[in-house]
Amino acid sequence: xxxxxxxxxxxxxxxxxxxxxxxxxxxxxxxxxxxxxxxxxxxxxxxxxxxxxxxxxxxxxxxxxxxxxxxxxxxxxxxxxxxxxxxxxxxxxxxxxxxxxxxxxxxxxxxxxxxxxxxxxxxxxxxxxxxxxxxxxxxxxxx
Numbered sequence: 001x002x003x004x005x006x007x008x009x010x011x012x013x014x015x016x017x018x019x020x021x022x023x024x025x026x027x028x029x030x031x032x033x034x035x036x037x038x039x040x041x042x043x044x045x046x047x048x049x050x051x052x053x054x055x056x057x058x059x060x061x062x063x064x065x066x067x068x069x070x071x072x073x074x075x076x077x078x079x080x081x082x083x084x085x086x087x088x089x090x091x092x093x094x095x096x097x098x099x100x101x102x103x104x105x106x107x108x109x110x111x112x113x114x115x116x117x118x119x120x121x122x123x124x125x126x127x128x129x130x131x132x133x134x135x136x137x138x139x140x141x142x143x
Contacts, residue, residue: 005038006031012038013045029104053105056097057113064094064121084128084135091125 004010010017011025018025018039025039028049040046098118105111 001031001033001038006034006036008036008038010039011041011045013040013048016041026106028106029102032103049104050107050110053101053107053110056101057110057117060094060097060101060117064090084132088125088128088132091121091128094121095125 001012002010002015004017005012005015008031009019011023012028016023024042026042026046027037028040028046029038030036031038040049095118098114098121102111102114102118105114
């Protein structure tokens with residue numbers, strides 16, 4: 001990302017400079033470097049960003065096995081395949097991915113979905129971490 005794109009003065013997709021061209025543009029997230037709001041030209045550029053975010057969200061669902069979790073009613077029936085520690089690491093990776101996607105998404109539907117993922121995986125990570133701490137304390141006598 002160029003400095004102009006990171007500052008929000010140029011399209012993050014095509015690079016057109018909004019200071020010299022009167023292109024209509026829409027906010028599509030925030031720059032990780034500057035924390036400034038970033039923009040894409042309305043139309044094909046914004047659609048490109050939306051499609052990328054949707055593709056990444058679908059990929060995260062598949063990689064995280066969220067479809068299985070939802071199919072089992074979220075009751076934890078599928079736990080144990082790779083152990084609680086593996087599931088904890090997966091939930092933490094999911095949260096990192098959700099954070100990255102939230103900075104680039106301006107679609108209310110996508111943001112709503114990402115926030116629900118953050119809620120689910122944040123709660124699961126917290127519960128799993130507590131369970132693992134308890135197990136570790138029990139196995140080493142609490143020291």
